[in-house]
Amino acid sequence: MIKVGDIEFPKRKVWMKTYGCQMNYHDTERILSHLKELNFEHTEDQEDADLLLFNTCAIRDLANQKFYSHLGNTKKYKEVKIGVGGCIAQTDSKDLLKKYQHLNFAFGTDAIDNIKEMVFRAYSGDNKFAVTSWDRSENYSIETKITHGSPQAFVNIIKGCDKFCSYCIVPFTRGREKSRKLQEIVDDTKKLVEYSGIQEVTLLGQNVNSFGKDNGESLAQLIQELEKINGLELIRYTTSHPYDVSDELIEVHGSSKKLANHLHLPIQSGSNTVLQRMLRQYTVEHYLELVEKLRKANPEIVLSTDIIAGFPNETRQEHEATLELLNKAQYDFIYSYNFSARPGTKASRMKDILTADIRGERLREIQAHQLEIQEKIRSQMVGKTYRVLVEGKSSFKGETKWRGRTNCYRIVHFLPKELEQNYQWHWVDVKITSATALSCQGEVVQDFGRRLPIFS
Ligand code: SAH
Ligand code: SF4
Ligand code: F3S
Numbered sequence: 001m002i003k004v005g006d007i008e009f010p011k012r013k014v015w016m017k018t019y020g021c022q023m024n025y026h027d028t029e030r031i032l033s034h035l036k037e038l039n040f041e042h043t044e045d046q047e048d049a050d051l052l053l054f055n056t057c058a059i060r061d062l063a064n065q066k067f068y069s070h071l072g073n074t075k076k077y078k079e080v081k082i083g084v085g086g087c088i089a090q091t092d093s094k095d096l097l098k099k100y101q102h103l104n105f106a107f108g109t110d111a112i113d114n115i116k117e118m119v120f121r122a123y124s125g126d127n128k129f130a131v132t133s134w135d136r137s138e139n140y141s142i143e144t145k146i147t148h149g150s151p152q153a154f155v156n157i158i159k160g161c162d163k164f165c166s167y168c169i170v171p172f173t174r175g176r177e178k179s180r181k182l183q184e185i186v187d188d189t190k191k192l193v194e195y196s197g198i199q200e201v202t203l204l205g206q207n208v209n210s211f212g213k214d215n216g217e218s219l220a221q222l223i224q225e226l227e228k229i230n231g232l233e234l235i236r237y238t239t240s241h242p243y244d245v246s247d248e249l250i251e252v253h254g255s256s257k258k259l260a261n262h263l264h265l266p267i268q269s270g271s272n273t274v275l276q277r278m279l280r281q282y283t284v285e286h287y288l289e290l291v292e293k294l295r296k297a298n299p300e301i302v303l304s305t306d307i308i309a310g311f312p313n314e315t316r317q318e319h320e321a322t323l324e325l326l327n328k329a330q331y332d333f334i335y336s337y338n339f340s341a342r343p344g345t346k347a348s349r350m351k352d353i354l355t356a357d358i359r360g361e362r363l364r365e366i367q368a369h370q371l372e373i374q375e376k377i378r379s380q381m382v383g384k385t386y387r388v389l390v391e392g393k394s395s396f397k398g399e400t401k402w403r404g405r406t407n408c409y410r411i412v413h414f415l416p417k418e419l420e421q422n423y424q425w426h427w428v429d430v431k432i433t434s435a436t437a438l439s440c441q442g443e444v445v446q447d448f449g450r451r452l453p454i455f456s
Contacts, residue, residue, distance in 0.1 A: 001039070002037075002038060002039045004038070004120055005120075006124075007120060007123055007124055009038045009039040009040075009123070010039065011039050011041065012039060012040050012041070012050040012051060013040065013041050013042075013043040013048055013049045013050050013051070014032065014035050014040040014041070014042060014043065014049060014050070014051040014052075014053060015042075015043050015044070015045065015046045015048070015049035015051070015052050015053070016028055016031065016032065016042070016052075016053045016054070016055065017052075017053075017054050017055070017067075017070065018055040019054075019055065019056055019057040019063050019066070019067055019086070020055070020056070020057025020059065020063065020086065020087065021057065021059075021239075022154060022202065022204055022238060023156070023159075023174075023204055023205075023206065024055050024056075024057060024086055024087070025154070026154040026156060026204060027055060027085075027086070027109070027112045028055045029145060029146060029147050029148075029154070030112050030113065030115075030145045031053065031055070031085070031112060031115045032147050033145035033146070033147050034113065034115045034116050034145070035051075035115060035116070035119065036147075037116060038116055038119055038120070040119075042147070046074075049080060050079075050080055050081070051080060051081050051082075051083070051119065052074055052077065052080055052081070052082045052083070053082075053083045053084075053085065054067060054070070054071060054083070054084045054085065054086070055085050055086040056084060056085065056086035056087055056088035056089055057086060057087050057088070058086075058087040058088045058090075058091065058169045058173050058342065059087070059168075059169060059170070059340075059342075060337060060338075060340035060342075061340045061341075061342075062340070064088060067088065071084065071096075071100055071103070072100070074102065075100075075102045077102075081104045081105075081119070081122045081123065082102060082103050082104050082105075083103075083104060083105045083106065083107065083118065083119070083122065084096055084103060084105075084106045084107075085106070085107040085108070085109075085111070085112065085115075086109060086173075087109060087169070087170075087173035087174070088173075089106040089107055089108055089109075089130075089132065090108035090109050090110075090132055090172075090173045090174075091169075091172055091173055091344075093106035093107075093108065093130035093132050094130065097128055097129075097130060103128075104122050104127050104128065104129075105118055105121070105122055105126075105127075105128070105129050105130065105131070106129075106130040106131075106132070107130065107131045107132065108130075108131065108132035108133070108134075109159075109173060109174050109175070110132075110133070110134050110135040110175065111131040111132065111133075113142065114131060118131055134175050139178070139180070139181065140158070140159055140178040140179060140180050141180060141181070141184060142156060142180065143188055144156070144188050144189075144192060146192070146196055146198075149197075150391075150425060151197055151198055151199040151200060151389070151425055151450075152198070152199075152200045152201075152202070152389075152391075153192050153196070153198045153200070153201050153202070154201070154202050154204050155185060155188065155189060155192070155201050155202070155203055155204065156180070156204045156205065157179065157180055157185055157203045157204065157205055157208065157211050157219075157222065157237075158177060158178065158179040158180065158205035158206075158207065158208060158210065158211045158212075159174060159175070159177070159178055159205065159206070160174045160175045160176045160177040160178055160206060160207075161174060161176075161177060161206040161207045162176055162177045162207070162210075163207060163241060163243075163279075163281070164279065164346075165268075165278050165279050165280060166277060166278050166279045166345060166346035166347040166350075167278060167308065167311065167339060167341075167342065167345055167346075167347040167348075168342070168345060169342040169344070169345060170206050172344055172345075174206055177207065177210060177213070177214070178214070179211050179212050179213070179214055179215060179217070181215060181217070182212060182215070182217045182221060182222050182225065185203075185222060185226075186222075186225050186226060186229070189201055189226055189229060189232065190229055193229055193230075193231045193232050194231070198232070199231065199232060199233045199234065199389075199451075200232075200233060200234040200235075200236070200389060201226070201232065201234075201235055201236070202236040202237065202238060203219070203222070203223075203235065203236070203237040203238075204237075204238065205237075205239075206239065207239070207240070207241050207244065208237050208238060208239060208240055209237070209240040209241060209244040209245060209246075209249060210241065210244045218246065218248060218249070219237065219249055220246065220248040220249045220251070220252045221248075223235055223237075223252050223256060223258075223259055224252060224256070226258070227256055227257065227258045227259075232258065233258060233427075233452055234258060234260055234389070234407065235256070235258050235259050235260065236259075236260045236262065236409075238264050239264055239266060240263065240264065240265055240266075241266070242265055242266075242267065242280075242282045242286070242287050242290060243280075243281045243282050245265070245290050245294075247293075250290070250293050250294055250297050251297060253294055253297045253298045253301060254296075254297030254298050260407050260408065260409065261298060261300040261301050261302055261407050261408040262301065262302045262303075262304070262332075262407070262408045262409040263294065263301060263302075263303055263304075264303075264304045264305070264306075265287075265290070265291075265303060265304075265305055266305050266306035267284075267287055267305050267306070267307065267325065267329070268280060268306060268307060268308050268311075269307065269308065269311060269314075269318070269321070269322055269325075270284055270321040270322035270323070270324055270325025270326070271284070271314070271317075271318035271319075271321035271322060272284055272285075272321075273318060274311050274314055274318050274321075274322075277311065277312070277313075277347075277350075278308075278311060278347070279346070284321070284325060287329075288328055288329065291303065291329055300408065301408075302332040302408035302409065302410070303329060303330070303331050303332060304331050304332050304333045304334060304335075304409070305329065305331050305334050305335075306334065306335045306336070306337075307322060307334055307335070307336040307337075307366055308336075308337055308338075308339050309322075309336055309337065309338050309339065309359060309362040309363035309366050310338055310339045310354050310358060310359030310362050310363065311339050311347070312339065312347055312350040312351075312352035312354065313350065313351075313352055313353055313354065314354060314362075319362050319365075322366060323365065323366065323369050326366070326369055326370055326373055327373065330373060330377060331370065331373070331374075332374065332377055332378075332408070332409075332410065333370075333374060334366075334367075334370050336363060336366050336367055336370070337363070338356075338359045338360065338363050339354075339359060371437045371438075372437075374437040374438075375436060375437040378410075378435040378436060378437055378440060379435055379436075381410070381432045381435045381440060382432050382433065382434060382435055383431070383432065384431070384432055385429050385430065385431045385432075385445055386406040386407070386408075386410070386412065386429070386430055386432065386442075387406065387407055387427060387428075387429055388404035388405065388406050388412050388427070388428050388429070388430045389404055389405055389425070389426075389427055390402055390403070390404040390423040390424060390425060390426045390427075390428060391403055391404055391405060391425075392424065394413070396413050396439065396441075399415075401413040401414060401415055401441075402414050402415070402416060402423045404423075404428065404430070406430075410440055411439070411440065412430050412432070412440045412441070412442050413439065413440065413441050413442070414428075414430050414441065414442045414443055414444055415443070416444075417443075417444055417447075421447075423444075423447070425450050426447055426448065426449055426450055427448040427449070427450070427451075427452050428444050428446065428447050428448065429444070429445045429446040429448075430442035430443065430444055430445065431443055431445050
């Protein structure tokens with residue numbers, strides 16, 4: 001039993017559902033870590049929980065609908081407390097509390113680290129409240145919290161977004177950009193490596209490569225400092241905006257021994273006129289120039305992107321420019337979505353002549369075209385050996401195999417050399433034996449165990 005003031009916290013269970021991006025998954029981890037201090041144990045079983053929490057995403061309507069229907073279904077639980085956080089809660093908390101009578105509290109994206117106070121309030125009998133104010137402190141300062149035993153960690157380095165792309169809800173749900181101080185991140189990461197066995201970090205932000213602008217620091221400098229940490233093997237970062245890819249950062253992609261051979265660089269559209277309407281602040285030519293420079297700096301680099309199909313009033317010609325862009329950029333994979341009008345954004349007020357059918361058709365065309373490109377790119381992997389960090393097991397075509405990720409972010413499946421061999425969190429070298437657009441199979445040629453040798 002833990003007692004806070006007059007309130008007793010016996011052992012209870014918290015269930016949590018997370019939607020959206022890595023930022024949200026990491027926020028969930030923070031929440032669960034805080035709640036441990038109030039005697040909450042994490043459960044995957046909704047039926048077994050005393051507290052139900054949702055961490056929501058507002059990026060597209062589909063994500064919203066899934067969440068609303070799930071929240072509606074929790075009405076049957078009479079004895080539990082229910083809270084909703086994240087991007088939908090940031091902008092719509094009042095409506096949520098009004099519409100869902102069984103909902104106890106809602107909290108915004110800047111209130112993640114106040115979760116203990118909110119749960120305390122809920123258990124003190126305050127059954128209808130929202131905490132959505134923005135954090136007004138000058139600096140963004142936090143310490144990374146992890147709840148898992150894996151060697152991979154997300155590290156927040158910047159929050160918010162100042163870009164206001166015409167279609168995007170994020171600046172409204174996450175507020176203005178604010179970076180952590182470089183030294184704080186380095187110290188934080190050192191602790192993760194030293195005390196929690198972390199070997200791979202993913203630096204997180206909605207617009208991660210504008211890190212440090214407010215402090216005269218930069219992502220390139222940060223990576224160079226992190227590289228010096230003994231025991232840290234791999235550095236990733238996501239998500240970047242093409243406007244903020246500096247020459248200095250490109251150079252680091254060439255020189256760094258620890259920065260992953262992968263960059264997710266969302267382009268959104270291959271048409272300059274659509275990019276203008278999206279307010280993306282770059283042209284296709286500029287983007288392709290970045291791609292060329294990156295590949296020159298690091299010939300091993302693998303690129304991926306995000307595409308929005310059927311932006312308001314997109315012409316057939318503009319759509320075809322995106323197909324053409326896929327040919328030129330040669331992405332390893334893409335995330336593609338239909339445009340979804342988000343309330344309050346500029347694009348949602350544009351008069352639009354496209355139908356849902358046309359949008360769907362264009363999305364399918366983009367995906368089919370990319371798969372053809374991807375098939376060719378992946379087939380070139382056969383016969384090559386990749387360093388892989390093994391994440392776990394998964395079932396592939398009815399067969400259970402080990403699954404790991406290459407430095408360049410590709411998932412690789414392989415069978416153990418001996419049936420009992422446990423590769424969990426091992427570094428292994430895997431020789432690729434077959435590769436299609438969506439899967440890579442290989443065999444282990446060397447197993448380094450849980451730590452790479454010092455010389456590598
Ligand atoms: N900060 C990143 C993207 C974050 S949102 C960037 O600027 O690239 C992740 C992706 O969701 C975006 O890249 C975009 O492709 C997609 N997205 C955002 N708003 C959308 C909308 N209204 N409709 C469809 N897709 C959207
Ligand atoms: Fe949204 Fe990314 Fe544009 Fe920011 S930069 S508004 S997060 S798409
Ligand atoms: Fe969604 Fe918010 Fe991330 S809207 S994509 S969870 S920043």
